[in-house]
Amino acid sequence: MALEAIQIQEKVNEAFGINVFNYNQEKDIFSFESTTDSITALILFLKNDPDLRFHFLTDLCAIHYPDNEFSRQFAVVYHMHNWYENKRIKIKVYIDGENPKIKTISNIFRSSNWMEREAYDFYGIDFIGHPQLKRILNMDEMISFPMRKEFPMEDSGRTDKDDRFFGRTTDNY
Amino acid sequence: MxxxxxxxxxxxxxxxxxxxxxxxxxxxxxxxxxxxxxxxxxxxxxxxxxxxxxxxxxxxIGYIHRAFEKIAENRPFYQITPLTDRMNYCSSPINNMGWWMTLEKLLDIEVPKRAQYLRVIVMELARITDHIICNSILGVDTGAYTGFLYVFQFREKIYEIYEEICGARLTTNMGRIGGFERDWSPEAFRKLDVFLEEFPPAWQEFENLFVRNRIFIDRTVNVGPITAEKAMNYGFTGPNLRATGVDYDVRVAQPYSSYEDFDFIVPVGKSGDTYDRFCVRNAEVWESLSIIRQALAKMPEGNEFHADVPDYYLPPKEDVYTNMESLIYHFKIVMGEVPIPVAEIYHPVEGGNGELGFYLVTDGSRTPYRLHFRRPCFIYYQAYPEMIEGALLSDAIVILSSLNVIAGELDA
Structure with a gap:
C-alpha cells in the first residue's frame, strides 16, 4: 500500500506533537516545518521508522529571508525520499537571524556533510557538531557569506571596471 | 619537505x-x-x-565556482538556461530540459506529446554523449587509447544534431518554456537516422575491446568498490549507484516527459567497483538508443513543438511586427511582466551522473527568490577519499575517471 501523506502526518504528529507543524501538500511534495531543537530527532525518526523509511537525503540547502521577522530570517530545507514507496517530503526549519545555528545531521546522513558545508559557506549557518565545518566552494580567506540577500552581485569597490565604459551607472539608470 | x-x-x-x-x-x-x-x-x-x-x-573543490545560484537570483527565468548548460557540460540538454520542466511544473503547463518525445530524444542523446566521454576516457586512463578514438567521433555527430536543433554545440541553451524554440529541421532527423545506423556497430566494437580485455579487467575489477548501503548514505544516484545493485532511476521512479511510454531496462551492477560502473554505463547507452528508436517510431503526427502558452512562450518574430497581441505578449515576456505564482518546487531529472534536482522558490517576481541545484557530482564526490583509501595512486586516477566527476557540476 502506498504511503499516504496523511499517514506520515499522523505518525510524525504522534511522535513529535507541536514540534512539527504547518503540514501541507506543495504540488507533488508533502512538506512540513520543524524546530531547530527537534530536527535531528525528526530526521532520525523519519529514517529509521519501519513504516516511513525515508532513507535517502536528496538535498539540503539554506534560504535567506531578510524581510521575515527576526526568528525566521534563515531556513534550512531538507528533502528526503523513500525509494520503497517512492514518496518525497520536504522539511523546513526556520532559524533566527543573528548567529544562525542548527544541529548537524552529518552523523545520520554522510551525504549532508558537504551540503552543510555549502550552506555554511554561503549563508553562515553554524551546524553544531559538524566534523569539519569550513568553507567549501569559496576561498578560506573570505569573510562574508555571499548568498545572503544583502551581499551585492558585484564588488562595489572594484576600480578596474568603470561603469561609464559599459554605458551605465551603478544604479543602472 | x-x-x-x-x-x-x-x-x-x-x-x-x-x-x-x-x-x-x-x-x-x-x-x-x-x-x-x-x-x-x-x-x-x-x-x-x-x-x-x-x-x-x-x-x-571550488576552483571553477561561478556562483550560479547567486546569478540566478538576479536573472529572469528564461535567462537561467545558459547557467544550467555550464553545470554538466557533457550533457547540457538534460540540464536545459530539467530547468524548463521545473518551470512547467511551477506554471502547470502541459507540453504536447510530440514535444515531450523530442525532448526524450535529445535527453537520451545527451546521456549517450555523457557516457561516451566517461567510458572512453576511462579507457584512456587505463592505457587504451584506441577505443576512445573509435567512439569519440560520434560525440561530434551528436553535436551536429544539436547544432541542427538549436544552433549550438556544447553549451546548448536549448528549448523554451513549453517546448522548443523551433521545430526540428528534416536535416536533424536525417542526421539522427545516420547516427542511429552508424553508432551501434562502433559502440559494439568499443565494448568488445574492453569488456573481456584482460588488462582492462585487471585494472578495474575490485578497484574502488562501494557497498549499496554506503553509496546510499553518501547520496549516490545514477550509474554510480546502479553499479552497486540498486535500481533507482528517476526516469522510472518519477517519469517526466513521457518516459513511462517507453520500454527500457535499468541496468544494474553488483559490486559497485570501477568495472561495474563501466558496464552499467555501457548498457545504458544501449537502452538510450532503444528509447530514441521507440520515440521516433511512436512520434505523433504533425509539427507541434511547443505548448500553446502565449503568456510564457515568445511569439514568432514576424507576428510581433504584424500582430497586436503578439507584440503585447512579446513585450510582457521580455520585460518580465508575466504572472509567476508564489511556490516552492522541486523537480528531479535523471542527469548523466544521477538525480539532477532543481529546487526553486519563487516570490511572484520575475526572478527566482532562491534556486538550488542538486548536483549529483557534488554529493557523491564526498565518498572519493574513502573510496581511494588503501588504493594505489594509479587506481585513484581510474576511480576518479569512473565516477565521472565533472568540474562544472561539482562547483556550479
Whole structure:
C-alpha cells in the first residue's frame, strides 16, 4: 500500500506533537516545518521508522529571508525520499537571524556533510557538531557569506571596471 | 619537505611524525591537482602516501565556482538556461530540459506529446554523449587509447544534431518554456537516422575491446568498490549507484516527459567497483538508443513543438511586427511582466551522473527568490577519499575517471 501523506502526518504528529507543524501538500511534495531543537530527532525518526523509511537525503540547502521577522530570517530545507514507496517530503526549519545555528545531521546522513558545508559557506549557518565545518566552494580567506540577500552581485569597490565604459551607472539608470 | 606544504598542526604532519616504517622510510605527501592532465578537471587532492599506497586523501573543490545560484537570483527565468548548460557540460540538454520542466511544473503547463518525445530524444542523446566521454576516457586512463578514438567521433555527430536543433554545440541553451524554440529541421532527423545506423556497430566494437580485455579487467575489477548501503548514505544516484545493485532511476521512479511510454531496462551492477560502473554505463547507452528508436517510431503526427502558452512562450518574430497581441505578449515576456505564482518546487531529472534536482522558490517576481541545484557530482564526490583509501595512486586516477566527476557540476 502506498504511503499516504496523511499517514506520515499522523505518525510524525504522534511522535513529535507541536514540534512539527504547518503540514501541507506543495504540488507533488508533502512538506512540513520543524524546530531547530527537534530536527535531528525528526530526521532520525523519519529514517529509521519501519513504516516511513525515508532513507535517502536528496538535498539540503539554506534560504535567506531578510524581510521575515527576526526568528525566521534563515531556513534550512531538507528533502528526503523513500525509494520503497517512492514518496518525497520536504522539511523546513526556520532559524533566527543573528548567529544562525542548527544541529548537524552529518552523523545520520554522510551525504549532508558537504551540503552543510555549502550552506555554511554561503549563508553562515553554524551546524553544531559538524566534523569539519569550513568553507567549501569559496576561498578560506573570505569573510562574508555571499548568498545572503544583502551581499551585492558585484564588488562595489572594484576600480578596474568603470561603469561609464559599459554605458551605465551603478544604479543602472 | 612535508613541513613546507602543511602547517605542523595538520593531521598529515602529525601522522608522518608518528608513523615511521620499519625500513626507515617515511610517509610522503603528494599533491594531485588542481591541474593535472589525468584528473580531467580542476580538483585538488592532497594525498598522504605510504610508497605507492594512499592512506588518506583530502579533497579541495571550488576552483571553477561561478556562483550560479547567486546569478540566478538576479536573472529572469528564461535567462537561467545558459547557467544550467555550464553545470554538466557533457550533457547540457538534460540540464536545459530539467530547468524548463521545473518551470512547467511551477506554471502547470502541459507540453504536447510530440514535444515531450523530442525532448526524450535529445535527453537520451545527451546521456549517450555523457557516457561516451566517461567510458572512453576511462579507457584512456587505463592505457587504451584506441577505443576512445573509435567512439569519440560520434560525440561530434551528436553535436551536429544539436547544432541542427538549436544552433549550438556544447553549451546548448536549448528549448523554451513549453517546448522548443523551433521545430526540428528534416536535416536533424536525417542526421539522427545516420547516427542511429552508424553508432551501434562502433559502440559494439568499443565494448568488445574492453569488456573481456584482460588488462582492462585487471585494472578495474575490485578497484574502488562501494557497498549499496554506503553509496546510499553518501547520496549516490545514477550509474554510480546502479553499479552497486540498486535500481533507482528517476526516469522510472518519477517519469517526466513521457518516459513511462517507453520500454527500457535499468541496468544494474553488483559490486559497485570501477568495472561495474563501466558496464552499467555501457548498457545504458544501449537502452538510450532503444528509447530514441521507440520515440521516433511512436512520434505523433504533425509539427507541434511547443505548448500553446502565449503568456510564457515568445511569439514568432514576424507576428510581433504584424500582430497586436503578439507584440503585447512579446513585450510582457521580455520585460518580465508575466504572472509567476508564489511556490516552492522541486523537480528531479535523471542527469548523466544521477538525480539532477532543481529546487526553486519563487516570490511572484520575475526572478527566482532562491534556486538550488542538486548536483549529483557534488554529493557523491564526498565518498572519493574513502573510496581511494588503501588504493594505489594509479587506481585513484581510474576511480576518479569512473565516477565521472565533472568540474562544472561539482562547483556550479
Amino acid at each position: 612535508s613541513e613546507l606544504l602543511l602547517p605542523p598542526e595538520h593531521r598529515y604532519a602529525k601522522r608522518i611524525k608518528e608513523q615511521l616504517n620499519e625500513d626507515g622510510s617515511e610517509l610522503s605527501i603528494l599533491n594531485l591537482g588542481p591541474t593535472h592532465p589525468a584528473t580531467h578537471g580542476i580538483f585538488q587532492n592532497i594525498l598522504l602516501m605510504d610508497g605507492e599506497r594512499i592512506l588518506e586523501a583530502e579533497p579541495t
